[in-house]
Amino acid sequence: MTAQPEVSHGRGGAGNINPDATEYVDGGITRQGVEGPHGDGAFSTGRGGGGNIGDAGTPPAPVRADKDVIPEAAVRASLDSNHHTGRGGAANVQLTGADAKATTASSGGKVLDGHPESTPGGATHHISLADKLKHKLFGKK
Known part of the structure; x- marks a missing residue:
């Protein structure tokens, strides 16, 4: 039996640290393509803020040159319930x-x-x- 990593669930406190076998895949979501400007519109280089937007004045192209790659494990089912x-x-x-x-x-x-x-x-x-x-x-x- 493999030991499960202990992770924090919540804002703090020892009661929020428990073993968890969940496969965390957010880090696996990537963008593929050439880095930097492509001439196909504005792009983000960080987590937010106007300073992280490149080519802000370039009109968007109908098709982007880069693509988001989302691993199958990161796809969640639709929440069609309360x-x-x-x-x-x-x-x-x-x-x-x-x-x-x-x-x-x-x-x-x-x-x-x-x-x-x-x-x-x-x-x-x-x-x-x-x-x-x-x-x-x-x-x-």
Whole structure:
């Protein structure tokens, strides 16, 4: 039996370090082609920011000269069911189909915290005691 590497799951703390046999393949996603300008439009040379964009003024070509290569292990199945994304909060709940329609209809398209706007999918969320007190004292969150 091979020992599984220990990895961190979360923001910190010993309780978030556990053995994990998951094959991590994000590093395997690569771009193939000639590095630098190709004359086919703007390209990114880093993680973000205007300083990492080359050939920003070049109009895009109909076909790019380079291609993204994504290993089969990195391809994920479509999430055609209710799921949660992000770190938390009602805005990170993704409802699909009938669930989204039912939630929107039952809430009247409103969030129950005094805000008239609807969260994505029309989901409502619980109002904490602290938020209720802040609203009572200051008239807002």
